[in-house]
Amino acid sequence: MFNILSPSDYTLIFMILVGCFTLIMSLYSYCYPDFSRTRNIKLNLLGFLVFLFIWFLLGLRPISYHFGDMGNYNVAFKLIKAGEDVFYGDLVFDSLIKFCANYLNAEAFFFICFTIYIFPFYFALKRIFKDFWIWPFVLIISLFSFYSFGVNGIRNGMATSLFLLGISFSGFSRWLIFFLSFSIHSSLILPIVGVILFNRFRNINYFFVGWCFCLLVSIFFPGLDGVFSATGLFDEKFTAYSNISTDMDGVGTVGFRLDFVIFSSLPIFIAYFYVYRRRELCSEYLELIAVYLTANAFWLLIIRIPFSNRFAYLSWFLYGVIVAYPLVKSTVVLRYSNRYFSILLSVLYLFSMTLM
Secondary structure: OOOOOOHHHHHHHHHHHHHHHHHHHHHHHHHOOOOOOOOOHHHHHHHHHHHHHHHHHHHOOOOOHHHOOHHHHHHHHHHHHOOOOOOOOOHHHHHHHHHHHHHOOHHHHHHHHHHHHHHHHHHHHHHHHHHHOHHHHHHHHHOHHHHHHHHOOHHHHHHHHHHHHHHOOOHHHHHHHHHHHHHHOHHHHHHHHHHHHHHHOOOOHHHHHHHHHHHHHHHHOOOHHHHHHHHOOOOHHHHHHHHOOOOOOOOOOOOOOHHHHHHHHHHHHHHHHHHHHOOOOOHHHHHHHHHHHHHHHHHHHOOOOOOOHHHHHHHHOOHHHHHHHHHHHOOOOOOOHHHHHHHHHHHHHHHHHOOO
16 A cells, blocks of 8 residues: 555554444443434444545555455466466356456556455445444444454355355345355355255344354364265365364464454354344344354364364454444444443454454
């Protein structure tokens, strides 16, 4: 973006920007008795300006291994530009990188990728929350996973963002967008299965029970990643993750991540309270919960493999939406919901900063 900035400066600027925005939104939320049903034009404008700044800041970031897999995608881009065949096995992404390599430069390719990542988020939130989109938006960008899958897990981020847009539609448009997301990263079959299961079994009880069952299995029967790998039902990348040595550089902490399990449980506890205690039975909300529970339950079963956070993101991309939905949009009014939101936003941001 600017020659005077190093790759690490982009991370710092993003953290400061999101920190200031989070502080403003947290204080505003805490000081008002409830979420007003009249939109706040100034807050929405501020949110849109933050959105644009993040788009240009991270979309125009320099190409560097500082951003993780961005360096690997750049190597593939150069190979394709040199005339070699490089395939990721996903039709839309393979077509996109080949087109950009033939007609554009690498910087334009990564800008397009980040645009595909951030704009579907924006449009999905506008469709689901209407004028109150800013509340789930600040939650989403305050989570460590937003930054990570925008600049590192690029394909996964693009695909999940499109999926969220798809779930805000119905009919043919929904399934077309689901197909596009699957064709960018085939792991999106998992949340798509969650949608199919919810439409087949409308009882949300099954999903809560299934998640609890998978948690118990993960605790008492470790090593299921090897079982899944041996079945041959998963792609080569899953098998490769299962076989990575935990002593390799860059693998990070491997094992049963209690902190991540607690982090993942928060929207589930909130959903449980609203569904069973406050009787929030909106079909749109229940479907989001079902998809989250389905994808997160699978992650629990393979939590001990290296880079399992990439599978966790198949549920985490819905995190901010599921936390914000009952507090902001629910017709079941909870007293001091604004203050609960403020506290949750602050805690989640502080937790995320320890991981960035």
